[in-house]
Amino acid sequence: MNKVLATAHSEFIxxxxxxxxxxxxxxxxxxALVLSAAGSAPTGAVGVDKLSVTVASLTSLAVYLxxxxxxxxxxxxxAGEVERGTLPLVLTYPVARGELVLGKFxxxxxxxxxAVLAGYGIAAVAAIATDPxxxxxxxxLFRLFWSSLxxxxxFLGIGYGISAxxxxxxxxAGLVIGLWLVLIVLYDLGLLAAIVAxxxxxxxxxxxxxxxxxxxxxxxxxxxxxxxDATAAAAGLTGAANSIPAIHALISILVWPVIAxxxxxxAFRRVTP
Amino acid sequence: xxxxxxxxxxxxxxxxxxxAVGFDVAAGERVALLGHNGAGKSTLMKIILGLITxxxxxxxxxxxxxxxYRARTQTAYLAENASFHPxxxxxxxxxxxxxxxxxxxxxxxxxxxxxxxxxxxxxRIGTYSKGMRQRVGMAQALIGEPKLLILDEPTSGLDxxxxxxxxxxxxxxxxxxxxxxxxSHALTEVEARTDRIVILSSGVMVANDTLANLRQxxxxxxxxxxxxxxxxxxxxxxxxxxxxxxxLMVDLVCNSxxxxxxxxxxxxxxxxxxxxxxxxxxxEDIYSHFSKRGNA
Numbered sequence: 001m002n003k004v005l006a007t008a009h010s011e012f013i014x015x016x017x018x019x020x021x022x023x024x025x026x027x028x029x030x031x032a033l034v035l036s037a038a039g040s041a042p043t044g045a046v047g048v049d050k051l052s053v054t055v056a057s058l059t060s061l062a063v064y065l066x067x068x069x070x071x072x073x074x075x076x077x078x079a080g081e082v083e084r085g086t087l088p089l090v091l092t093y094p095v096a097r098g099e100l101v102l103g104k105f106x107x108x109x110x111x112x113x114x115a116v117l118a119g120y121g122i123a124a125v126a127a128i129a130t131d132p133x134x135x136x137x138x139x140x141l142f143r144l145f146w147s148s149l150x151x152x153x154x155f156l157g158i159g160y161g162i163s164a165x166x167x168x169x170x171x172x173a174g175l176v177i178g179l180w181l182v183l184i185v186l187y188d189l190g191l192l193a194a195i196v197a198x199x200x201x202x203x204x205x206x207x208x209x210x211x212x213x214x215x216x217x218x219x220x221x222x223x224x225x226x227x228x229d230a231t232a233a234a235a236g237l238t239g240a241a242n243s244i245p246a247i248h249a250l251i252s253i254l255v256w257p258v259i260a261x262x263x264x265x266x267a268f269r270r271v272t273p
Numbered sequence: 274x275x276x277x278x279x280x281x282x283x284x285x286x287x288x289x290x291x292x293a294v295g296f297d298v299a300a301g302e303r304v305a306l307l308g309h310n311g312a313g314k315s316t317l318m319k320i321i322l323g324l325i326t327x328x329x330x331x332x333x334x335x336x337x338x339x340x341x342y343r344a345r346t347q348t349a350y351l352a353e354n355a356s357f358h359p360x361x362x363x364x365x366x367x368x369x370x371x372x373x374x375x376x377x378x379x380x381x382x383x384x385x386x387x388x389x390x391x392x393x394x395x396x397r398i399g400t401y402s403k404g405m406r407q408r409v410g411m412a413q414a415l416i417g418e419p420k421l422l423i424l425d426e427p428t429s430g431l432d433x434x435x436x437x438x439x440x441x442x443x444x445x446x447x448x449x450x451x452x453x454x455x456x457s458h459a460l461t462e463v464e465a466r467t468d469r470i471v472i473l474s475s476g477v478m479v480a481n482d483t484l485a486n487l488r489q490x491x492x493x494x495x496x497x498x499x500x501x502x503x504x505x506x507x508x509x510x511x512x513x514x515x516x517x518x519x520x521l522m523v524d525l526v527c528n529s530x531x532x533x534x535x536x537x538x539x540x541x542x543x544x545x546x547x548x549x550x551x552x553x554x555x556x557e558d559i560y561s562h563f564s565k566r567g568n569a
Contacts, residue, residue: 006372010361017360017397085356089413092322093373094345273324 003095007103012110015073021111024069028119031061036126051127051137055144058123059224062116062148063217067155067184069115071176073108074159077101078268079172088273097268105156105261112152120145144224150253151220157260164267184217209244219252275300275452276321276421280330283316283476290316292476293330298452300420303443305463306456307560308473314456317473318425321454322350334421346374349419353426355410359399363390363409366398370413384412389438403430411439415446422446424455428462440466460556472563480563484556491562493554495532497525499539500547509545513538 015021035057081087090100124141128134159176166172191211198204212218226246274297283291291313298304308314319325321332323340337344357366363385368378385394388408398406407430414422422443428436436459443466447453457463463470470487472480480487500521501509510517513535515525527535532551539549554562 002375003373006369010358010365010369013365014358014360084358085352085354086358088319088322088324088352089350089355089410090373091324092345092348092350093370094342094375095373096342273319 004099004103004106007095007100008106008110011104011107015107015111020073021114024073024111024115025118027069028065028115029122031065032058032119032123033126035061036123049133049136050131051124051134052140053137054123054127054134055137055140056225058120058141058144059221062144062151063221064184066112066116066148066152067217068180070108070112070152070155071159071180073111074104074156075163075172075176076169077104077108077160078163078271079166079169080163082167082271082273083169087271091273098265101160101261101264101268104160105153108156109149109153112156113149116145116148116152120148140224147220147224147253150257151216153257154216154253154260157257157262157264160264161260161267164264164271167271183215187215188218209248212244213248213252216253216256219249219256222246223249223253274298275335276454277333278317278321278330279332281317281320281327281332282329283313283320283325284328290476291320291327291473294473294476294478295330296471296478296481298421298454300450300452301447302469303447303453303455303467304469304471305467306454306471306473307460307463308456309564311475312473313476314473315425318350318423318454318456321423322348347420348423349414349416349421350423351410351414351425351427353429354403355407357398357406357409360397362395362397363401363405363412364394366409367412367416371416374417376417380416384415385409387415387442388412389435404432404435407431408435411442415442418446418449419451422451422453422455424453426456426458428457428459436462460560464556472560474564484559487559487563488554491554491559492528493558493562494526494528495554496552497527497532497535497539498550498552499523499525500549502545502547505545509542512542512545 036054038057078087081090091097120141124134124138127137158179162175162179163169163172166175191208195204195208212222222244223246226244226249276298278297279295281291281294282289294313294317296304306314306317316325320327321334321339323338323344332339334341334344334348337347361369364381367381367384371378371380371384382391382394385391388411390405390408390412393401393405398409401409407427411427414424414427428439431439440462443453443455455463455467464484469483470480471478480490482490498518499509499513499515501523503521506517506519506521506523509515510523513523513525515523518524525535525539536549536551539546
């Protein structure tokens with residue numbers, strides 16, 4: 001465990017020096033502030049506190065931003081070491097490849113939590129300051145926090161897998177951006193198009209819910225919106241996904257980090273320095 | 274024997290990089306691995322370290338499989354152009370390596386001091402020169418007094434003074450029983466600093482012996498360079514049936530058995546001869562002799 005923590009410590013220093021910590025925090029805080037400002041207009045929903053509305057907005061934000069930050073931090077993790085030539089030396093040390101990946105993972109997840117905490121914290125303070133009832137929404141915010149970390153963990157693992165597979169930082173960067181575009185943006189558009197074309201047929205009733213749950217980002221959105229009172233604030237596919245039980249979405253967001261970690265480990269094992 | 278290689282073979286597609294290479298390194302022994310670029314030196318070292326696997330043959334690190342956890346605890350490695358993350362300071366980098374070996378990270382300062390980086394310890398490695406990075410590599414190879422040291426052209430980028438300091442450290446380690454295998458292009462520095470020489474040529478081991486024995490086996494001709502008196506060079510060349518080299522010098526070539534007799538002939542010429550130099554084959558000559566034999 002000492003070796004894992006040593007790796008995590010080293011990676012954290014590197015991320016700090018490379019300004020990754022500052023960039024992630026700034027990104028989350030900036031977007032949270034913009035959302036809070038936009039959300040301060042009257043929503044018209046009766047009986048919904050401001051923080052719950054904020055959580056709904058933050059969910060839509062996190063779906064885009066958390067995977068992006070996670071992929072940007074992870075794409076260089078293995079490909080960068082291959083390119084710098086630092087990998088062969090460290091692999092001659094008595095440390096398992098799993099321990100190295102785990103160390104990087106802990107450091108990157110810590111940075112992500114700092115960024116998420118800063119962003120959500122500021123949004124929460126803004127909501128509570130303007131609405132005394134907002135404290136009702138605290139559990140929803142807490143749920144959003146830990147599920148965001150699970151979402152981040154998933155994309156960190158996928159990022160490591162791509163990094164090990166690509167072996168060159170440039171190729172890895174291209175691949176993670178492509179993946180982000182497909183999983184986060186195009187996936188939902190594709191499903192929407194399929195639903196429209198299907199017009200309530202077997203695809204919509206049978207396959208669509210599973211396809212939504214299979215995408216970690218969609219599962220994250222469904223889980224957070226389904227258990228919050230603010231589904232009214234939700235838009236897009238989630239409205240159509242109301243029939244999916246929250247527990248299924250929860251299982252998906254819990255299982256995905258495990259799958260992603262296994263993918264990362266398998267891909268890294270195949271790397272010959 | 275601390276390190277034993279037997280019939281080690283490695284192929285990439287249909288190209289054989291290493292062909293049944295076998296030798297061993299005892300504790301406290303310093304063995305030089307010589308060969309042209311692409312002779313298979315680095316590949317062999319990576320196999321010993323367990324970074325890549327051999328297609329045939331066996332490698333044993335003190336009875337352990339190469340690259341196994343316990344083999345790695347006893348082995349240290351330094352590659353040519355050692356590289357590290359530029360954002361870390363020398364001290365942070367070394368503290369990390371110490372922790373990976375389960376050693377006290379506070380030893381970083383004394384290790385950096387030992388390789389002459391004490392003053393630069395708190396600067397980022399990104400600001401270091403090539404030689405300084407190589408010293409960081411040396412410092413990490415010294416962690417925990419390794420039992421086996423694999424050094425792939427370790428002195429590249431080091432100035433002559435640093436090279437000498439480096440070999441002093443190696444001698445200390447060998448005196449404490451560390452088995453050392455190092456490759457180098459600088460043959461002259463290997464000559465005085467190693468106990469045995471292994472030569473690889475296109476993946477084939479063509480020599481494995483002490484320098485003195487290799488010299489004997491090669492039985493390369495010795496050159497006698499004679500400076501004649503002014504105007505007497507043709508006469509000297511004729512009397513010794515040697516070859517006139519220029520207006521003053523005559524070259525003679527003989528083998529080691531004939532050497533004394535030929536020197537006798539020369540001294541018999543008395544005042545015709547000014548001076549004589551005996552030029553024995555250098556390590557370069559011996560090296561190219563064995564390398565050529567491997568290619569034939």
